[in-house]
Amino acid sequence: MKKEFLKGNEAMAEAAVRAGCRFFAGYPITPQNEIPEHLSRRLFEVGGEFVQAESEVAASYMVYGSSMTGTRCMTSSSGCGLALKAEGIGYITGARLPAVVINVGRGGPGLGQILPSQQDYLSATKAPSNGGARAFVLAPSNVQEAVDLVYEAFDIADKYRCVCYVLTDGVIGNMMEGVVLPEMRDLSSLPDKSDWVVTKRGPGPNTQFGNKRIITSWQNTGEELEATNQVFADMLEGWKANETRYEAYQMDDAEVVFAAYGTSARVAKTVVNKMRAEGIKAGLLRPITLFPFPEKPFEALDAAKVKKVICLEMSIPGQLIEDVRAFVDKKIPVEHFGRSGGVILKPEEAYEASKKML
Amino acid sequence: MEKIFGLPSTVLEQMTHQFCPGCGHGIVDSLLMHELEEMGVKENTAIVWPVGCSPMAGSVSTINQVSAAHGRAAAVATGLKRSSKDTFVICYQGDGDLAAIGTAETIHAANRGENITVIFGNNSIYGMTGGQMAPTTMLGQLSTTTQSGRNSEQHGNPIRMAEIIAGLEAPKFVARYSVHDAKHVMQTKQGIKKALEVNKNGGYSFIEVVTMCPTGWKMTPEQSVKKIVEENLKVFPLGVLKEVD
Numbered sequence: 307m308k309k310e311f312l313k314g315n316e317a318m319a320e321a322a323v324r325a326g327c328r329f330f331a332g333y334p335i336t337p338q339n340e341i342p343e344h345l346s347r348r349l350f351e352v353g354g355e356f357v358q359a360e361s362e363v364a365a366s367y368m369v370y371g372s373s374m375t376g377t378r379c380m381t382s383s384s385g386c387g388l389a390l391k392a393e394g395i396g397y398i399t400g401a402r403l404p405a406v407v408i409n410v411g412r413g414g415p416g417l418g419q420i421l422p423s424q425q426d427y428l429s430a431t432k433a434p435s436n437g438g439a440r441a442f443v444l445a446p447s448n449v450q451e452a453v454d455l456v457y458e459a460f461d462i463a464d465k466y467r468c469v470c471y472v473l474t475d476g477v478i479g480n481m482m483e484g485v486v487l488p489e490m491r492d493l494s495s496l497p498d499k500s501d502w503v504v505t506k507r508g509p510g511p512n513t514q515f516g517n518k519r520i521i522t523s524w525q526n527t528g529e530e531l532e533a534t535n536q537v538f539a540d541m542l543e544g545w546k547a548n549e550t551r552y553e554a555y556q557m558d559d560a561e562v563v564f565a566a567y568g569t570s571a572r573v574a575k576t577v578v579n580k581m582r583a584e585g586i587k588a589g590l591l592r593p594i595t596l597f598p599f600p601e602k603p604f605e606a607l608d609a610a611k612v613k614k615v616i617c618l619e620m621s622i623p624g625q626l627i628e629d630v631r632a633f634v635d636k637k638i639p640v641e642h643f644g645r646s647g648g649v650i651l652k653p654e655e656a657y658e659a660s661k662k663m664l
Numbered sequence: 665m666e667k668i669f670g671l672p673s674t675v676l677e678q679m680t681h682q683f684c685p686g687c688g689h690g691i692v693d694s695l696l697m698h699e700l701e702e703m704g705v706k707e708n709t710a711i712v713w714p715v716g717c718s719p720m721a722g723s724v725s726t727i728n729q730v731s732a733a734h735g736r737a738a739a740v741a742t743g744l745k746r747s748s749k750d751t752f753v754i755c756y757q758g759d760g761d762l763a764a765i766g767t768a769e770t771i772h773a774a775n776r777g778e779n780i781t782v783i784f785g786n787n788s789i790y791g792m793t794g795g796q797m798a799p800t801t802m803l804g805q806l807s808t809t810t811q812s813g814r815n816s817e818q819h820g821n822p823i824r825m826a827e828i829i830a831g832l833e834a835p836k837f838v839a840r841y842s843v844h845d846a847k848h849v850m851q852t853k854q855g856i857k858k859a860l861e862v863n864k865n866g867g868y869s870f871i872e873v874v875t876m877c878p879t880g881w882k883m884t885p886e887q888s889v890k891k892i893v894e895e896n897l898k899v900f901p902l903g904v905l906k907e908v909d
Contacts, residue, residue, distance in 0.1 A: 329747050355746040360772035364739035367732065367769070371712075371743025374730060379747070397733055504710050504728050505748045515676055515726055522731035 307486045314449045315340035315479045318408060321453040322380050325460040326491040328354035329379035331368035333361055336420040337476035338410035341382040362387040366394020373403040374521045376499035378460050382408035385418055388426060395469050396435030400523025404463035408472045410479035413648040421648025422476030424568060427625035430473045431597040440542055441471040443596040445567040449483035457488045464497045466541060473596060477569040477650060545598040552600035553592040560589025563607060565630045566618040567593050574618045576653040577660055601633045609637035616660050622646035672701035679724045686885025688875025689785050691843040693721035695853045699860055700727060709752040710744060712737040716758040717791040735766025738773035741780045753780045760790040763799040763825050774868055777834030781863040784825060784872045788896060789880035799823040802895050822899050826872040830905035836867035838906040842874040844892040874900050
């Protein structure tokens with residue numbers, strides 16, 4: 307396996323191609339521009355299509371249009387671009403289409419900053435669109451993991467016919483690390499979608515009047531929409547039961563537990579190591595699936611043993627902390643330390659701030 | 665006895681459409697359904713119907729159907745066609761959809777020369793939501809949001825989409841028709857046929873059809889036809905605006 311030195315954005319874009327992505331539509335926004343730039347060249351080399359859309363809104367609907375043909379497809383953006391894509395994400399979700407969305411996070415709210423940030427946790431995990439639409443959210447903490455999760459995101463999207471949302475940030479998108487790229491997927495090995503795509507006729511889940519297929523998030527009656535929403539609810543319960551992922555680092559005897567994802571989790575690991583060197587029993591719980599949230603390891607924290615949970619986030623106010631608080635025993639104090647607006651969390655300050663909380 | 669006229673197989677006989685009496689959308693949809701049957705493309709066509717009155721024909725059509733958000737039809741069609749070159753892709757949109765919320769998608773799909781056909785039913789009103797002013801509403805026309813009549817100072821002037829599209833390099837066929845009488849209905853049919861042929865041969869085509877909305881205009885169907893002749897066609901002149909072989 308050849309190890310290459312690649313920038314996060316380019317590596318994620320190439321991982322998408324290798325996963326079988328053959329359509330991308332996007333709109334320029336910093337700090338994710340290397341994704342569309344790479345794909346503008348690469349997709350045509352492999353027989354795919356790239357469109358630089360007139361807006362993030364349009365890009366999300368181009369992906370909606372591509373997905374209904376059975377094509378593996380993706381869009382990427384950052385910050386306020388995701389707000390614009392929210393409309394299309396809802397349509398994709400409501401029509402039960404698979405698609406991958408990458409968010410290379412920047413500071414917000416509003417125009418905010420182009421610098422790296424983790425301020426889209428809540429919008430990604432709770433409400434990526436209107437009407438209760440939910441996406442499967444993955445959060446890599448280094449370039450190799452970003453590659454692996456983007457590659458896998460297409461399988462998850464196909465498996466559940468949902469939006470698989472990779473939430474990363476400008477640090478991971480723009481730093482270079484050594485990565486091993488996955489192998490090129492054989493398109494003929496990808497899941498069969500012929501029973502629902504709009505490019506075919508005949509019986510299937512989207513068929514009306516015998517032969518006609520329809521792709522829509524519209525339902526004719528309240529009862530039908532309610533039934534569809536129950537299907538979504540059941541799917542989300544299934545995710546919670548079967549799909550949560552996290553990394554537990556130095557957790558066996560941990561008395562101080564850090565909760566962090568993505569870039570902040572790298573900082574947290576450094577802090578844990580430093581505390582361990584001083585004899586403080588620190589550990590880290592790193593959610594990899596942000597939604598479904600890995601509730602169990604947080605519920606399992608024993609109040610007799612764990613003195614404190616500290617959420618490290620590049621967000622002020624904290625966002626991850628809302629989920630952590632919901633599942634950690636109320637007897638264990640949960641605190642937050644973070645930087646925001648594009649200021650990158652540094653291990654030294656995270657260490658100092660955490661020490662003061664002990 | 666010889667059957668000389670019937671519904672095409674692209675229309676379900678057992679279903680009834682939901683358009684108001686005197687509405688022009690049903691005529692345009694009917695022409696489209698006939699043409700799709702006559703061209704033999706009904707099995708591999710996908711019609712993108714966005715939000716408004718325009719998608720109501722979907723309930724009587726056997727053609728594969730896609731719903732798009734308000735204004736986004738041309739973007740959906742772009743993704744669909746780029747990923748499935750063998751599919752015949754058509755957008756059927758109203759004026760609130762195409763000429764207001766969807767202007768960016770409409771103009772840029774046309775400018776890229778996407779291999780799609782856009783059929784634009786222009787009835788100068790938001791019909792589905794109860795008769796609000798559209799970008800195509802006539803000056804002086806009453807609507808629920810221009811209760812003293814549209815005036816250019818406050819609301820701008822009616823927008824001519826076909827002329828805007830015809831000003832772009834890529835489109836191969838751009839024309840405006842009307843369905844206010846039989847003669848013009850037949851001309852519209854020829855226009856739709858031409859637009860679909862351009863699509864089949866690889867190119868972007870755009871058809872604007874001036875239609876009546878008696879309910880939205882608070883008029884009888886007869887008065888609506890009269891309004892088209894006396895007012896709308898003066899602002900929206902008919903004819904082929906662009907044709908590239």
